[in-house]
Amino acid sequence: MRITVVGDLLLDVDINGAATRLSPDAPVPVVDVADIRRRAGGAGLVATVLARDGHSVSLVTAVSDDDGASHLRRALAGVEVLAGAPLAPTPTKTRVRIGTHPVVRFDQGCAPAPIPTITGKMLAAIASAEVIVVADYGRGITANQAIRSALADAAFRVPVVWDPHPAGSKPVPGVAAVTPNLSEALAAANAGGLELARAEAERAGRHLMRTWQCNAVLVTKGEDGAVLLEESAVTSIPAPPTTVVDPCGAGDRLAGSLAVYLGLGLALPQAAARAVEDASGFLARGGAAALAEAPQQSPAVERDELPHAHAGHHHPDGPQLAKAIRGSGGTVVATGGCFDLLHAGHARTLAAARSMGDCLIVCLNSDESVSRLKGKHRPIVSVEDRAELLLALECVDAVVIFGEDTPAACLQDIRPDIWVKGGDYVPDELPEAQVMAAWGGRCVTVPFQPARSTSGLAAALAKVG
Incomplete structure (x- = not known):
């Protein structure tokens, strides 16, 4: 399947190690670093997962020319990257883990950036796609008017799944589904004038359907599954029981899977149920951290x-x-x-x-x-x-x-x-x-x-x- 992913590119860095002593300078653990792994995050994670599934993937994004960008290009081997210049450093999120336990995260260059330049090839990739996933991380790609026009046109022809971000742009009208998590849905609805309790996913989703003029809203609720809001139906979707070490990347896996299943012709409830299962399986296998570029030889498979x-x-x-x-x-x-x-x-x-x-x-x-x-x-x-x-x-x-x-x-x-x-x-x-x-x-x-x-x-x- 020919898929175009549109959105903001991040570099995720995992520093993994062990802590057996405290620093003499302050009562903080000393982490003996075992390895450092890098992976594409944001829209890059969506593209990576879909490419590993065997799909032909084009990524419409922005890439800097700094050291972080060189790591991203290596991590995105197998993905066609169509990029404009963002005029800003590569946004980088660095996580320090002791064993499987996260200790701290450092964010660099993650503030809103100037809207990047757009090329004809980027617009052509949107126009020729069989399925589109928008992974909006608030860095400006989806604010570009040429991109928005191309996505609005595409929404009339092919399934478009939009994964929103609190700092991102409003989805274009007509998309097949928008996939906020519960906190994002409540925040967006409250910003629109509602005062909702945490459990009111359905009211939030209904409000966002009207506000965003989309065909459906799939509100994800972690281990509680998801709720799908369509024009005349509400579907509760349970999540399979899963042991989760790191929830990072679940939303990206879900949005990509949902788009694929819609592209294959499945009805929304069936596509959403399968996407929730895929996201749970993704987390059970280690989530986004399992996709990181390993510093040593890849593991052997029996x-x-x-x-x-x-x-x-x-x-x-x-x-x-x-x-x-x-x-x-x-x-x-x-x-x-x-x-x-x-x-x-x-x-x-x-x-x-x-x-x-x-x-x-x-x-x-x-x-x-x-x-x-x-x-x-x-x-x-x-x-x-x-x-x-x-x-x-x-x-x-x-x-x-x-x-x-x-x-x-x-x-x-x-x-x-x-x-x-x-x-x-x-x-x-x-x-x-x-x-x-x-x-x-x-x-x-x-x-x-x-x-x-x-x-x-x-x-x-x-x-x-």
């Missing part, structure tokens, strides 16, 4: 925990496997080819590719594709058998069959971090390099295996026959 493809089908297990690996912070590796007669050269290349990450997905040419590339006498082995043989190798975790002449569409579905080819190629000159660059992936080559080829093996077999 092979037995991974789903496998079924031979003979262009089966979604490949993309699902890639999504699962990315969600756990791992590295997805892919390679491709005909693999007509499996030989030692293939095995060595596949083993080398698997060693580069946490899973290996093979993009396998269909019988028709092999015939077009190699001639009508090929393939020698059917695609069903070729896939089965590949899956029998310990180093192969999934096979995805494609019928085109190139694996470009297959790669778009999988979005691997690394694409591996054997031979004397220059990685950047591989045909797949441009495709991989779209989400920040890279191409790698492994040494060519001399005197080992399908043609040579076929010739040897012919002599035996």
Whole structure:
């Protein structure tokens, strides 16, 4: 799904450590820092989560040219960033944690900023989107009149989900849903002249529907779930019981999921219920902190925990496997080819590719594709058998069959971090390099295996026959 995220970009920094003593200068704990992790926050978090889900994501935002911005660009690998200049430093939120317990947070550059410049590409990304998420963090993107006009036009064509901020702009009329949390909804309603008690989420939502002229308001209430207000209906949505260590990012996960489900054609109540479930699951897996850029090698994933493809089908297990690996912070590796007669050269290349990450997905040419590339006498082995043989190798975790002449569409579905080819190629000159660059992936080559080829093996077999 082609998704455009519009909103303000933040840099979140997690300083994690342990405290076993007090400072001699003052009665405060001394934190021995174990690691420092950085991630994209605000609209960047929404975009990151959706990209890891396998969607094609464009982020319309503002990016500075300071050190914080360089960290953000690395964290946003896989997301198309379309940015204007904000004329302000990168807003940064630094959290210090002892174990899993937050101790203090430092905010830098988070005051309101001048409205950034807007480019034609930014407006085009809004106009061409199938789904739009607005993540307003009060930094000025949604105050730009050109952006607002583009969003208002889009609201008549595609689902637009708007996650508001107390310091942000009023949503444009006609959006599919606005997703304030309870405190934001009450504050906005009270600012509009109402005096509401904390439990009056429904009255607050009704008031905001009229004020913002939106189709629905989904008021989130943490562990109490959410309440969905539509024109003639109120739906209470319970949240699954969840052990929450850090609630950061739940609203971003919910808004992104809600937009996706609406884009798939689900009715609002069903889409909202699934979005609440997604947000709860996101928190159960560690929330936004689990997405931070780790300073060490990504964790290994046990092979037995991974789903496998079924031979003979262009089966979604490949993309699902890639999504699962990315969600756990791992590295997805892919390679491709005909693999007509499996030989030692293939095995060595596949083993080398698997060693580069946490899973290996093979993009396998269909019988028709092999015939077009190699001639009508090929393939020698059917695609069903070729896939089965590949899956029998310990180093192969999934096979995805494609019928085109190139694996470009297959790669778009999988979005691997690394694409591996054997031979004397220059990685950047591989045909797949441009495709991989779209989400920040890279191409790698492994040494060519001399005197080992399908043609040579076929010739040897012919002599035996």
